[in-house]
Amino acid sequence: MKTESSVISRRDFIGKTAGGIGAGLVLGAPSILRASQDEAADKIHVALVGFGKQGKVLLDAMSNIPGLHFQAICDIWDYNLKGGIAKVRALQGHTPKGYADIDEMLATEKSLDAAIVATPDFWHSPHTIKCLEAGLHVYCEKMMANTIDAARAMVRAMEKTGKLCQIGHQRRSNPRYRYTLEQLIKGKNICGQIVNINGQWNRAVSSSQDIGYNPKLAIKPEILARYGFKDMHQFMNWRTYRDLSGGPISDLGAHQIDIFNWFLGVSPKSVFASGGNDYFKTREHFDNVMTIFDYETPQGGVRAFYQVLTTTSAGGGYYESFMGTEATINISERSAYTNIYRESSAPPWDDLVSRGFLKRQAAAPKVQSADAIASYESAAPEAYALPGDLSKPPHQPHLENFFDAVRGKAALNCDARHAFESEAPIYWVNPSALSRQPINLTAEHLSV
Amino acid sequence: MKKQHIASTVFTIAALAIAGCEKKSPQEAAAGGEAPSTIAKGVPLNTEFPPELIEGTPQPMDVPNLVQALVEPPKLLVPESTTLLSKGKMVTGSEESPLIGELSLITDGDKEAGEGYYVELSGGPQWVQIDLEQSAEVSAVWVWHFHSQKRAYNDVVIQISDDAEFKTGVTTIYNNDYDDSSKLGKGSDSPYVESRFGLLVDAKGAKGRYVRLHSQGNTSNDSNHYIEVEVHGKAL
Known part of the structure; x- marks a missing residue:
């Protein structure tokens, strides 16, 4: 974890390094900025937004990625929420906080770094934009949205906030x-x-x-x-x-x-x-x-x-x-x-x-x-x-790429603008x- | 997750040789479209099957000697006095608080594939145990782990005993832990792909009050799941 004497906070560091890379660099571009060893060892605090079938698939894939702390889970179905909390507790030995409402989660959880959005398609755009505007980097499942205008709004929000937004076309990292x-x-x-x-x-x-x-x-x-x-x-x-x-x-x-x-x-x-x-x-x-x-x-x-x-x-x-x-x-x-x-x-x-x-x-x-x-x-x-x-779950490389980008160690393989173009x-x-x-x-x- | 098996020509040839001289389980017989080959007399064991519901993207299953998903019910003749003993009976497990659902779902009679019908236990070796409340002569155990995705569960071992701790008098009626990774003994039953027809195991009249089912993750993830377990037999 970061020490008190650090000049910038972990969240600031993550934001600045990610912003420095910018969105949409070519595939396989070398890292421009690299986190220090201390920063690299730091945890990324993650919220899971939507814990249905795909949310579970993504958590399974993330369970193999070191350096993540699943801090909060949000789902309107109590059944999903309880299951998510129990699975995260079993995975990391710490109980995440559960929320039914994303606005309440974002208002309460001020130390989040990133959100994994796996809600139904028509909620992708509103949830992604809320998280970006709250200062979080976002990994959002594809399809970006149920309408092209909602997808456009996601690109604009990513570029306006300067936060990272990876869309879950996982083959791009395969x-x-x-x-x-x-x-x-x-x-x-x-x-x-x-x-x-x-x-x-x-x-x-x-x-x-x-x-x-x-x-x-x-x-x-x-x-x-x-x-x-x-x-x-x-x-x-x-x-x-x-x-x-x-x-x-x-x-x-x-x-x-x-x-x-x-x-x-x-x-x-x-x-x-x-x-x-x-x-x-x-x-x-x-x-x-x-x-x-x-x-x-x-x-x-x-x-x-x-x-x-x-x-x-x-x-x-x-x-x-x-x-x-x-x-x-x-x-x-x-x-x-x-x-x-x-x-x-x-x-x-x-x-x-x-x-x-x-x-x-x-x-x-x-x-x-x-x-x-x-x-x-x-x-x-x-x-x-x-x-x-x-040899990994199909979604793991794409999530690894996202978290590497959050740490400033890589460019996104499928940011919202490139995903939109496709x-x-x-x-x-x-x-x-x-x-x-x-x-x-x-x-x-x-x-x- | 169970380690990847390295395919071996020797293994395959050996398995084929063994398959030719042993009686087939109800599962293997049904997968091959063959008649049951267990007991000569008795009545067919019946149950209700849930509708087929497969979701999501299939995951690779790299498991040797895998019995493919059944497309018709397995068949088994059992003694005429056989009844369903497990409905509503108490279930305990290696994990007091499952990740999803409750252990009571295992004997509630619902075999549906959807959400809310299964219990999920953590990764690694886990077991669940049904207390039949009195000793019984068990004819068959019918198991539905999870059938909304084609997958195979690792190291499925089913045991019967009168000892709740399973330290003495244990009869193993099914074991597909081919490399003994669960340390319960090496098994010779074939791993199988889950389906709505479940796994039907001929218990051959094994006696005991408790039925314990082991597993160790599956080919899609590390977790252990149960939708329903039926124990058929005659109370003693």
Whole structure:
């Protein structure tokens, strides 16, 4: 802990060093400012805002990060609040203070450094802005907000307060994704010209059912109403309501469309989407959505197809596929879905394999077929794998990056401005699907 | 969390050899779509199953010999006099105050996957214990740890005894702690993926008043969970 004789307080130090770095530096930028050994050993005092499913996932991921002190937990559901307090007590041996109301928490807890916001999407923007304006650095789950204007307000608040605001696109800190982009796509131009992208997240009906709860634990109606929920069903299933979230394209698609935009380094020029309530007839949001984005990159045009289906697991789970003239990269948070395929016309990769950039996969068995059509097919591409794997919970590297930035040891990998630039096209998917019209994306659509 | 298993060809071959000459548990038989292979006479054991509800993103499960999630109920023949003995019975545990929920949820009859139906105990080796109030001849124990996500619990060991301290007269009816990391003895049962059909264990008439269930985290996190445990048998 910091000594009394220190010139600046821990909170001042954290704020000044973080402000010195500023938001939105390039990926992997070296640290500009470094905390002293004493400062680095100091605890960061953290508030957990929202302790539902995702709040628990984030706490599990943070439990492996040293130097954190979970000081307060805020959740309107007493069940979540009690569970959060008990889990933190078990983790750190100290009981955090619990609050149902964020305003009360921020008014009472004056020594907080950072907040982890994992509330429903329509609360992300108000909660993030409250915390930033109270002087806290914020890690907020994606999607930034349920409306583009609310997301814009988050960017403005981050830049006005000078505090850090990391958005939870955790793949941005995943070593597999960073290695693929920095070492293979940019460093080795391994894909040649990327000409097409395909991505999907397909979930079975069984994984898309309404979330249940024990009615004995229901929140009182007046409390639900105070925080914007019509009833417990809305509270538990806010992802299916239009006023509370962006639906599956936002909830699941945002992770992967973010990768499209991050890897290409540009925003799409247009979006054309189709969606429907094909199985869950009474849900406000589409249960299935298909989207085409058109990009113009320095190398040429790229079309990207993305589908999110909450009605079938067909097609092999969730991944992004970057298709190039010389190689195709299939990448996912799951290593099982990650492979790189060399086009037969591309230069050999023996050197990349011998230097450890790639691992050669066992050759796929040749298909024996008398089908005459098969003779028109291109030769099957060779499959390669990435070296290494992520040995941590998927969210941990992104949280580590956030806390490193709070300590002044790193730049954020996904600050609110960069997240907004990547998320902005997603806000136009549902309008395109609803109107059944393509939307040309202009600066007005995509800028803060 | 249990240490990562290093895949071994030798291990796999050995396991296949053993699998070929041993009777399968109800879980393994159901996973393979086979008929039960325990006792020849008796009546089918039935229970009510909760609806399927899977949430969130699947987490990797790097566990050897993993029995995949059941898509149909496991089957077991039990003596005709078998009844549900555990409903509403007192539950104690290695942790007096669970992190989430209460121990009484384990015998309350609710097997739903949603919030408020499960009890969560801290990480590391933990146990819960059901007091049947009198000694019984136990035919089967049916366990639902947590089924709103496909995951496997580590070092699941189920024991029956008349000794509340489990120091004497202990019968182990299930043990998938393949590397004895819980120090309760090395087990030969297969780890399994949780599902709404639970884990059905043939207790083969083991006698005792207390049923103790051990675990040590799961493939998604360090915590230990229980939604429901049913003990079926005949009170003595």
